[in-house]
Amino acid sequence: METVTSVVCPFCGCLCDDLEVTVQDGRVVNIEKGCAYSLTKFLNYHEERLTEPMVKKKGEHVAVGLDEAVERAAQILVKAIYPVLYGWSSTSSEAQCIGIELAEELGGVIDNTSTVCHGPTVEAFQEMGHAGCTLGQVKHRADLVIYWASNPLQSHLRHMSRYTIGAAGRWRKGRDDRTLVVVDVRKTYTARVADYFVQVEPNADYELMSALRMAVMHEEIEQEVVAGVPVEHIEELADLMIGCEFGVLFYGLGLTMSSGKNRNLDAAISMVRDLNSRTKFVMMPMRGHFNVSGANKTLLWQTGYPFAVDFSHGYPRYNPGVTSAVDILYRDESDAALIVSSDPLTNFPREAAESLARDPMIVVDPHRTVTAEMADVVIPSAYVGIECEGTAYRMDGVPLKMRKVVEPPDGCFSDEEILRRILEEVRRLKGGK
Amino acid sequence: MKAILVTGRSLSQGMGLELGKFSETYYRSGTACEMNPEDMEELGLESGGFVKVTSDGGDVVLRAVEAVEEVPPGIIFIPYGPWVNLIMRSETHGTGMPSYKGIDVEVEAAEAIDIPGAKDLIEFTRR
Numbered sequence: 001m002e003t004v005t006s007v008v009c010p011f012c013g014c015l016c017d018d019l020e021v022t023v024q025d026g027r028v029v030n031i032e033k034g035c036a037y038s039l040t041k042f043l044n045y046h047e048e049r050l051t052e053p054m055v056k057k058k059g060e061h062v063a064v065g066l067d068e069a070v071e072r073a074a075q076i077l078v079k080a081i082y083p084v085l086y087g088w089s090s091t092s093s094e095a096q097c098i099g100i101e102l103a104e105e106l107g108g109v110i111d112n113t114s115t116v117c118h119g120p121t122v123e124a125f126q127e128m129g130h131a132g133c134t135l136g137q138v139k140h141r142a143d144l145v146i147y148w149a150s151n152p153l154q155s156h157l158r159h160m161s162r163y164t165i166g167a168a169g170r171w172r173k174g175r176d177d178r179t180l181v182v183v184d185v186r187k188t189y190t191a192r193v194a195d196y197f198v199q200v201e202p203n204a205d206y207e208l209m210s211a212l213r214m215a216v217m218h219e220e221i222e223q224e225v226v227a228g229v230p231v232e233h234i235e236e237l238a239d240l241m242i243g244c245e246f247g248v249l250f251y252g253l254g255l256t257m258s259s260g261k262n263r264n265l266d267a268a269i270s271m272v273r274d275l276n277s278r279t280k281f282v283m284m285p286m287r288g289h290f291n292v293s294g295a296n297k298t299l300l301w302q303t304g305y306p307f308a309v310d311f312s313h314g315y316p317r318y319n320p321g322v323t324s325a326v327d328i329l330y331r332d333e334s335d336a337a338l339i340v341s342s343d344p345l346t347n348f349p350r351e352a353a354e355s356l357a358r359d360p361m362i363v364v365d366p367h368r369t370v371t372a373e374m375a376d377v378v379i380p381s382a383y384v385g386i387e388c389e390g391t392a393y394r395m396d397g398v399p400l401k402m403r404k405v406v407e408p409p410d411g412c413f414s415d416e417e418i419l420r421r422i423l424e425e426v427r428r429l430k431g432g433k
Numbered sequence: 434m435k436a437i438l439v440t441g442r443s444l445s446q447g448m449g450l451e452l453g454k455f456s457e458t459y460y461r462s463g464t465a466c467e468m469n470p471e472d473m474e475e476l477g478l479e480s481g482g483f484v485k486v487t488s489d490g491g492d493v494v495l496r497a498v499e500a501v502e503e504v505p506p507g508i509i510f511i512p513y514g515p516w517v518n519l520i521m522r523s524e525t526h527g528t529g530m531p532s533y534k535g536i537d538v539e540v541e542a543a544e545a546i547d548i549p550g551a552k553d554l555i556e557f558t559r560r
Contacts, residue, residue, distance in 0.1 A: 040451040048453035155442040187503040203535040258535035324529030349521035
């Protein structure tokens with residue numbers, strides 16, 4: 001029995017890096033310090049595990065060798081005029097880099113899962129810039145913590161104990177040193193433990209933020225209630241925000257998925273900017289998949305754009321709403337798809353999922369998913385952070401090295417290695433060799 | 434009854450992701466329509482009763498349950514998953530992001546059905 005320390009959790013964007021994983025006979029048998037998600041992942045990752053490359057023949061999956069699966073995948077991709085390469089948020093940044101190279105080689109589109117989560121965030125950040133910081137700064141300095149449209153007690157289980165309300169920082173020692181505000185349409189578990197809970201009407205975050213900005217700037221609000229919130233509560237919250245020494249706004253998909261979308265983020269960025277004329281304030285999105293932040297960063301530094309990058313003209317183009325995966329599928333424009341560590345058939349809205357299911361699909365994933373079940377080619381890979389190493393970016397943009405704690409099944413390679421082989425085969429086919 | 438639909442992460446839905454898309458945990462979380470008890474009473478629904486949710490993208494039948502986390506009357510919460518995605522529109526209004534939250538829906542009591550599993554659901558959409 002061996003215990004591996006300082007293991008980084010490959011579940012959410014918190015990337016908790018203090019797990020202690022006990023391994024016996026090549027199998028994880030215990031986890032210390034992990035949350036319910038960590039435990040579920042480390043203790044069950046081998047269930048529903050893909051172990052053999054498969055190619056669909058006469059409508060049925062048939063086990064084949066890796067070379068044949070790679071060859072078939074490359075044939076599908078080379079034949080396609082407008083392939084979509086999608087997923088990328090639950091793999092390493094090394095694999096993401098090869099994915100970008102492959103998209104460029106194919107003249108296809110590469111998009112990551114942020115397109116249906118924090119896409120509006122990264123879009124707004126790129127347009128307007130934002131005041132941010134690391135989670136370490138929050139832990140040590142923040143005396144006011146706001147979770148807006150975010151419910152970390154269901155989604156990021158150790159966020160509050162490691163970085164915010166319960167964290168023992170250098171200057172802020174814990175719960176008594178910090179004030180917690182929750183803004184949400186529901187009285188969530190997180191809202192129940194908040195000092196202040198502001199219940200906003202659905203689709204009205206933009207209005208509430210605009211009113212808050214007015215209150216922060218001491219302008220008169222000519223309404224009694226805005227977005228379902230009495231103005232005196234808005235003014236009280238504004239005073240709290242102005243009065244803090246270091247405030248942080250964490251926010252979730254309630255801002256990006258409801259009416260306003262990227263404009264909600266414009267309002268949030270503007271509100272934080274206004275607050276910085278009065279005190280110190282920062283903002284940070286609560287990122288979901290463990291390396292969705294990395295998917296944005298690798299694309300950004302290599303192409304100039306964080307998601308929905310289209311290489312069909314021979315150079316990177318970016319136009320969310322046009323070059324984004326759901327829109328391309330909705331318009332039925334793609335003619336093949338490579339899906340890496342994602343299950344878009346269960347995550348996309350109906351018409352987009354139906355369109356994707358009609359395309360020839362290649363899935364590279366360790367997990368048996370609905371998308372893998374429907375794919376023409378399935379190549380099982382190693383779990384990043386469990387069966388292989390790789391770089392991942394925490395929600396605050398800090399890169400961490402994911403650790404390997406057990407060996408992958410025989411014949412399962414990293415996403416990076418599999419994609420490299422597909423890229424080589426694509427180049428060979430295109431070169432006519 | 435008119436309502437506003439909010440989808441989102443729940444603990445069991447998140448754990449279901451790791452237990453597998455064909456697991457009972459994922460199925461149970463994704464097929465639950467979490468409601469305010471007042472709304473359930475208005476529709477004559479017992480916990481576990483069947484409820485039809487209709488948006489401009491279609492309709493789906495799920496099981497009504499009292500919300501794990503309190504929702505106000507007039508709002509329903511359904512965890513992310515392929516079941517609720519059946520009634521999500523793919524129109525992104527030029528943003529790339531479909532609307533997964535704050536959607537106008539009609540909610541009504543429904544006849545009991547055998548709610549299909551994740552894979553059956555996708556195959557159903559192909560027909």
